[in-house]
Amino acid sequence: MTAVESVPPAGERSADRWSRWSDHLNPILVREVQQAIKGRVFPLTILIALAISVVIAAVVSEEYSFGGTGRNAFRAGFATLIPLVLFVVPMQAYNSMRTELKGGIVEQLLLTRLSPSRVLSGKLQAAMVQFVLYVSILSPLLATSYLLRGVDVVTIGLSLLMALILCVTATALAVSSAAQGVVPALQPIANLGTAFGLGIGTFGMISAVVSGGFEAMLGALVRSGSFSAVVSAVLLLALLSTALSWLAARSFLLHAFENRSSAFRVLLFVLPVLAYGWLLAFVEPRHRDGAFPILTFGLLLVSIVFGVFMVTEQGRMSPRVDAHVPKAGWRALLLAPLLPGRDRGALCLLLFHVLLVAIAVAFWPLASVRRWHPAAVLPRVGAMTMAYVWVYLGLLRWLRARLPENVRGSQAARVLLPAMLFLFCVAPLLVDAIVRGGPDEWHLGHVMNPFWTIAEFAGQDKTELFPTVYAVIGLALLPQLPAFVRGLREVSAASRRNRSRAGPKPTSASDDA
Amino acid sequence: METALLEVRNLDRRYGNVHAVRDLSFTMQRGQITGFVGPNGAGKTTTMRIAATLDVPDGGDVTVNGVSVLVEPRLARRQIGYMADQFHPYPGLDVVQYLDFFARASGLRGSERRRTVRKVAAFCGLDSFADRPATGLSKGMGQRLHLAKTLLHDPQLLILDEPAAGLDPRARIEFRALLKELAAAGKGILISSHILPELGEMCDSVVVIEKGRRVVAGSIADIHRDNELEQAVVVRTLGDVEALERFLVVQPHVSEAVVDGARVRFAFTGDDRELADLLVRAVAAGLPIVEFARAEADLEDIFLKTTRGRLQ
Ligand SMILES: Nc1ncnc2c1ncn2[C@@H]1O[C@H](COP(=O)(O)OP(=O)(O)O)[C@@H](O)[C@H]1O
Ligand SMILES: [Mg+2]
Helix, strand or coil, X not given: CCCCCCCCHHHHHHHHHHHHHHCCCCHHHHHHHHXXXXXXXXXXXXXXXXXXHHHHHHHHHHCCCCCHHHHHHHHHHHHHHHHHHHHHHHHHHHHHHHHHHHHHHHHHHHCXXXXXXXXXXHHHHHHHHHHHHHHHHHHHHHHHHHHCCCCCHHHHHHHHHHHHHHHHHHHHHHHHHHHHHHCHHHHHHHXXXXXXXXXXXXXXXXXXXXXXXXXXXXXXXXXXXXXXXHHHHHHHHHHHHHHHHHHHHHHHHCCCCCCCCHHHHHHHHHHHHHHHHHHHHHCCHHXXXXXXXXXXXXXXXXXXXXHHHHCCCCCCXXXXXXXXXXXXXXXXXXXXXXXXXXXXXXXXXXXXXXXXXXXXXXXXXXXCCCCCCHHHHHHHHHHHHHHHHHHHHHHHHHHHCCCCCCHHHHHHHHHHHHHHHHHHHHHHHHHHHHHCCCCCCCCHHHCCCHHHHHHHHHCCCCCCHHHHHHHHHHHHHHHHHHHHHHHHHHHHHHHHHHHHCCCCCCCCHHHCC | CCCCCEEEEEEEEEECCEEEEEEEEEEECCCCEEEEECCCCCCHHHHXXXXXXXXXXXXXXXXXXXXXXXXXXXXXXXXXXXXXXXXXXXXXXXXXXXXHHHHHHCCCCHXXXXXXXXXXXXXXXXXXXXXXXXXXXXXXXXXXXXXXXXXXXXXXXXXXXXXXXXXXXXXXXXXXXXXXXXXXXXXXXXXXXXXXXXXXXXXXXXEEEECCEEEEEEEHHXXXXXXXXXXXXXXXXXXXXHHHHHHHHCCCXXXXXXXXXXXXXXXXXXXXXXXXXXXXXXXXXXXXXXXXXXXCCCHHHHHHHHHCCCCC
């Protein structure tokens, strides 16, 4: 491939074919492969992997015993594969992303027609190519283990699937944390965290495989009735985690005025569809009564994380977003909660909570009356959680408004939330410790401590709790109402402006490559 | 009215307390080379990065062919070739692979891609370097590769941030020749420098900024006129220098005549017509003139004259 442009006609033909064929590939993938072939790390890793698998094969065939030997071969092979796909591949992707960010190479990329999404998918594809390569290097070993009756096909297949899922999620996570490098201050933390996290994960997996615990777990899973539920759940979670890493990395690479918010907000609304869809498709009806409340509550918790980001964004729409607000007024208003800006973000979260409550009210299993059944406990816990969410996010929004209107301000605000939480939880405890010699029981001073307060009240069957909780939610929302209106007004004003400007046809429609 | 190729309008950018660009406006036409001049830290890179969609301003706008870089960054990017002040090629790729990658990234396919890569590499004189590693080039060749990469998608507007910094004189002259050829082919080029002689006489117009503010902008001739900058003229005679000087000091538009060896240097405030008349009179007066030339009126003069007194 090297001399695509300058070789004599003899070589030109094959170069031609490669060139035509590779037109369909992601340019990043093509480049990474070219670099890998020229680099040193990659051939070295392959050689080591090959050597290891030969050594294992030799050792295993030495102490031959039917069945046991096969199992050992499988464990050895899989234990070799794990560090490759769980550490080497993601770290490689991490490093290549870091290299791009250093010295502004990534800016050169972003100036081309490659969208951030294509850059990221190129990285993931390169990781997949490596995965396939490593698996094929180790496949003789895995095949041997099957032939020696050590393990069945299901176990091998499941293990490989597991390895693939882990590889994709870990790579997406690694690439995303590398893309964070746009903020240089976070870089050392990201470096360390990534290497450490991947290392721990790899180590844990290897020990599980070598000790046989992994096979045992797979076996138990296959035999149990919840096989499809668990596998589909794992797949869904991996998919979501990858999607989140993807969106995060993309938003770091996008032009500062592009819309980075809507994708996250749409994802938030996709979550219930996936969660309840999974519940209907994979969970046996007799377990649904327990699973539904837990899922609903889980969605509430997840929405908090999204919410923190949504309500700390910059306030106004960028000129670009502004210029692309739909001209039709009703469409603009309908889309408004999905458009960037923290006022609209808060509104979007509110709508999500309304949706969750509506679903909960419509489908909550009422049959179960046992005291500690999720369906009995979670309404109180959920309602209180929601109250705390709106109190804290209201405070957070108030603080955010006092920070500068730029990305730094948003980041600072996101750090403020845990700080605030810590302060409100720890300060009363300290006061207790000094004044009374130790915290013994809940009192009103701990009312801003969501954990203790919820634990204190949720267990008791106090129906009079609800009016208080509703009042708190209402009081927390009331001061935010003007902001909701403001957020909508900004959108409708932009829509009106775009409508009146509609004279010359905008050239932007075909903009999306 | 035809839209300008590049229009910078009331641009403003702060970094914390540093006001990097303040209310900067200028325009640039097609086929022109515009020098963007200012001392280090004047805000050149900041302005160029905003124009190249890599940064966003706190106020103002930049349009390329009428397309706002803030509203349609992706559309604008296709018309812009931006050459940053630093060049970091990918490790592990040779020159052609490097260009091939960026050609792919620019959406070129198949034979068109290969033709473009070959054409651009030839234009930039990279032919004989095709299979050298991209990271191992000399500064001069590296800048050519950088320029080649910038040209792949055939942009209308080139934004070059100090491309000649660190080049040796020969490489600089060759680089300048490339740019002139590009301008002749109709591309607009905005080129920055903090060292004036680097730009030499290749610019059609200049924008001088200092501390983020525009000091002057316009074609070099306009600036001379607007600032009533007198031009220096040098005359050499075979005969008596004193006689020449005596002749000159009584002529219209002439001032500050200074004898310098066999030459007389004087300031002339008239236009070219009047300068020609002056020469005719000198010859008619029997003065043996062998040299009659404008002293190189360079950017440095403009710069020094226009920024004088504002440097603090
Ligand atoms: N990322 C940045 N953060 C903080 N200050 C910056 C940043 N980039 C540029 N500056 C400041 O803005 C001013 C203009 O810088 P720059 O545009 O690079 O000038 P020039 O390219 O003309 O030398 C300088 O004072 C510089 O210190
Ligand atoms: Mg600079």
